[in-house]
Amino acid sequence: RLATQAGERLVELRAKMWAAGAISWEVMDGGDMASHHFLTGELAGARPDDAVLSEEGVDDPRRFDVDRVWIIDPLDGTREFGEHGRLDWAVHVALWEGDRFAAGAVSLPALGRTFATDPAPVVPQFTHDRPRLVTSRSRPPHIAGIVARALDAEPVHLGSAGAKAMAIIMGDADIYVHAGGQYQWDSAAPAAVALAAGLFVSRIDGSPIVYNDPDVWLPDFVVCRPELAEQALAAIAAA
Known part of the structure; x- marks a missing residue:
């Protein structure tokens, strides 16, 4: 849910910034920070006892003392986000609990698709000649x-x-x-x-x-x- 919502916000923000005449680095910086603040704010409200490790945040030492750590990349592929027409950027949200993943999702907002651990996606069969x-x-x-x-x-x-x-x-x-x-x-x-x-x-x-x-x-x-x-x-x- 969070990865999808963050992605939808990024699609809207990107369109507004391009329409307002923003240049590439402004779009990239704006997307990074807007998505970071949205995700960390939502997690702080819903899971205040969990720690968060985010690309855009300060490393929280609490992550070594709690069982649940959210590992997030609010905007992966920032360079592509800042280029007109690029679809290959993403939002990453994963929950590491103890010594394994408890959940995870990757949103590809420009494609309108999110892939999550539950339900797990089904990979198509290999049907071509070369990998x-x-x-x-x-x-x-x-x-x-x-x-x-x-x-x-x-x-x-x-x-x-x-x-x-x-x-x-x-x-x-x-x-x-x-x-x-x-x-x-x-x-x-x-x-x-x-x-x-x-x-x-x-x-x-x-x-x-x-x-x-x-x-x-x-x-x-x-x-x-x-x-x-x-x-x-x-x-x-x-x-």
């Missing part, structure tokens, strides 16, 4: 090229991490490999939804991803159809 590997449109990591060659994968370029992971959920891609720079809020909600949908999710060394760690830096991430995981991880390990 499709989704990666950054502006900074594709070297490791993604290695995996693409190993799997003879067709490249797909998108912005937001949430948009990339949800491309697999929608059947528009089959594997997403990232290395070189992300934070917990970039991957938490996409990981929660992908796991609920039965996809493979790990670090690039194949180890499980752990959230609510003191270090918010979480630089690498793999999401893919389970049948591609072994080959993808082998290509990464051999690199």
Whole structure:
């Protein structure tokens, strides 16, 4: 619910700012902060005992003393949000409880779609000849090229991490490999939804991803159809 509502507000704000003649950086900054304040305000009112880890907020040390921590990226793909016509930006909301996800949602507001852990989305069957590997449109990591060659994968370029992971959920891609720079809020909600949908999710060394760690830096991430995981991880390990 919150991810969808935040996304609807962002769509409206973006249109109003463009109509008012705002320039790109104003649209990006306005979207980031408006969504952050909306989400944190709603969570503070509904779940005052929970902690929040947000890209746009100050790290709350209470997150190490409570069982429930909301990990949010109020606007993932800020660059794309600030470009006319781009659809590949998202809102991420995940709930980490103890040592696992309790809930998560990724909203793709420009598409009018939200993917959540309950009910879990159903991934379409693999019906094409070559797998499709989704990666950054502006900074594709070297490791993604290695995996693409190993799997003879067709490249797909998108912005937001949430948009990339949800491309697999929608059947528009089959594997997403990232290395070189992300934070917990970039991957938490996409990981929660992908796991609920039965996809493979790990670090690039194949180890499980752990959230609510003191270090918010979480630089690498793999999401893919389970049948591609072994080959993808082998290509990464051999690199």
